[in-house]
Amino acid sequence: MLAFATRRLILSIPTLIFISFIIFMLLQLAPGDPMAQVPLTVPPEVKEKMRQALGLGEPPLVQYWKWLVQVFWIEPQVLIDHIFGTSFAAGDLRVISWQTRSPVMEIVIQRIPQTLWVVGVAYVVAILIALPIGVYSAYRQYSVFDQAGTFVTMIGFSIPPFFTGPLLIVIFSVQLGWFPSIYDTTHVVNDWESFKVQLQQMVMPVMVLAFQITAQLSRYMRASMLDNLNQDYVRTARAKGLSEAVVVNVHVLRNSMIPVVTVIALGIPSIFGGAIITESVFKVNGIGQLLLTALFANDLPMVMTLTFIFAVLIVLFNLIADVLYGLLDPRIRYD
Amino acid sequence: MTNSPQDDVIVASTATPTAIEALQDKEPLAPPSSRSRDIWDQFRKHKGAMFGLWFLTFITLAVLIGPYIWQVDPQKLDIRNKDMRPIYTALWDSGAKVGWNKPLGSDQLGRDNLAQILAGGRASMAVGWAAMLLSLLIGTAVGVVAGYFRKLDSLLMRTTDLFLALPILPLLLLAVTLFRQPLRVAFGPEGGMFVLIVTIIAITSWMPTARIVRGDVLAIKEREFVLAARSIGTTNGKIIRRHLLPNVLSPIMVSAALGLATAIITESALSFLGVGFPSDFPTWGKMLADAVVRMERFPERVLLPGVAISLTVLSVNYLGDGLRDALDPRIRGR
Secondary structure (H helix, E strand, O other), X not given: OHHHHHHHHHHHHHHHHHHHHHHHHHHHOOOOOOOOOOOOOOOHHHHHHHHHHOOOOOOHHHHHHHHHHHHHHHHHHHHHHHHHOOOOOOXXXXXXXXXXXXXXXXXXXXXXXXXXXHHHHHHHHHHHHHHHHHHHHHHOOOOHHHHHHHHHHHHHHHOOHHHHHHHHHHXXXXXXXXXXXXXXXXXXXXXXXXXXXXXXXXXXXXXXXXXXXXXXXXXXXXXXXXXXXXXXXXXXXXXXXXXXXXXXXXXXXHHXXXXXXXXXXXXXXXXHHOOHHHXXXXXXXXXXXXXXXXXXXXXXXXXXXXXXXXXXXXXXXXXXXXXXXXXXXXXXXXX | OOOOHHHHHHHHHOOOOOOOHHHOOOOOOOOOOOHXXXXXXXXXXXXXXXXXXXXXXXXXXXXXXXXXXXXXXXXXXXXXXXXXXXXXXXXXXXXXXXXXXXXXXXXXXXXXXXXXXXXXXXXXXXXXXXXXXXXXXXXXXXXXXXXXXXXXXXXXXXXXXXXXXXXXXXXXXXXXXXXXXXXXHHHOHHHHHHHHHHHHHHHOOXXXXXXXXXXHHHHXXXXXHHHHHHHOOOOHHHHHHHHHHHHHHHHHHHHHHHHHHHHHHHHHHHHHOOOOOOOOOOOHHHHHHHHHOXXXXXXXXXXXXXXXXXXXXXXXXXXXXXXXXXXXXXXXOO
């Protein structure tokens, strides 16, 4: 298992470099010039110097190499400096955003908590709702509960978040006035009152996201439970007199969780990247919204770094899912 | 049947021409039903799938024929009749600004909502179908080639894995913003966006189909009938076309239904985020996006396109669900 994980980890490095290369070369085709906003009175040689300062004006391959060095060598050093107070990266040029002229990573670090709060909570809520629903639907297959669950999950698959979002806003913030329609990211939680406000503003985005994730997860859970409920070991467990609760919740559930856990792991990257639409509906100042604004503002280093972060997360969690699958299921041998 | 002596005894005793009563056929056997008949019978039992088929046919006919019946230009500005409510609003609000000339009301520029819904549906359905077909084409081609030709297998599957590792939505947004200008110059503002969105959705969504098709082809190509076909000198191309493709048709059809649903949602999402078709060209996603800022006063402008998207996608999903049940011989007949 360790050998498998190491091999996959090493293999993922060329994959990631290849992906980053594709994205970088795509971005090279982008129209637009970061110097377009600079006044015409600025002399051309000054402009050329500004261009050099942004890392432009060199061949694409050199630029790509510089970006690689900045992301893989300088940024970790900055992180170490930040943690231990050393100064390895002093004076080195980091990846600079064209919008704000500040390091991309600093902005990303500022935005991550918002995204994590909203989307992470939604994911946890969705798992907590989806698993019992899936278990019970499978246990009582074709019952009223199962039929209703199937219908609701179908709806969850079909209604896009850019419709549920506005719908919830119309119902709960316009008509009923229960929750604010805009997520206030500057809100500080320091006492019970402010915590309640925080909860209120989180309810709607979390609901929208959790609805979709619940739909998918409960389907997987149901299918996996159904696969296991007809197995011989279940009959054995019943035959030796175990109570139904123990059979379902211990024997069957544990075995059914194996594929579901990997599905959950595979979904984690979308916590960071998949919430672009929900974040823009509720004006959550998170990573998805950052990517969107960076795209519209033609801020290529920001777009590049963010897309790459998403790719890293996807590759990493694919790897984690594979390893988890092997760890949880002793029947699976990778070697 | 075993060759034990007991069997001989039974055979000897039932050798008489009249069978015992329980084994007698009271009526002639029904002719064997064809495969398509079986599939249709199973499909008909799935209520959701029948609803899906019915609604999808309805909405397709509506967006195809509708504009010829309701001949109002969806892009025509009629500023005197702006902000009209749908005709049914008059049921509970007699003071509402309604009129039979605008059955579903009009937007802030006086464009007719019914005409926009029809035209928007045309755009969404066209994008959905085209992207789905293109993605199926790529996915099936990659899957069949990877499954059939062992030399290309690992290369193509690594490529598929690579595409699966790409962050889809960010890349979609990226590609649309990057290639919008050149394609608009080449194909005109609407045609360019159409080509771009269809291509991008197809390029980013063919991987599941390719994986499923490859798995099936790997299993089928080891079967005897393929060996028989090869032994009488059938070429690879003909084996693929005549023997492999018909056998992988059912997973392809199921992923076609799912692909149509995702394509419609993706197109609407792009329009919603403001990177889709040009601003005067109505699509469901764009109508929704435009209406969100005014949804307190005119909730129907959010609801109409939103319900249209959701119902279409729901019906396509149910259709796919029913197809999967109907095409799976293990489930059929239960």
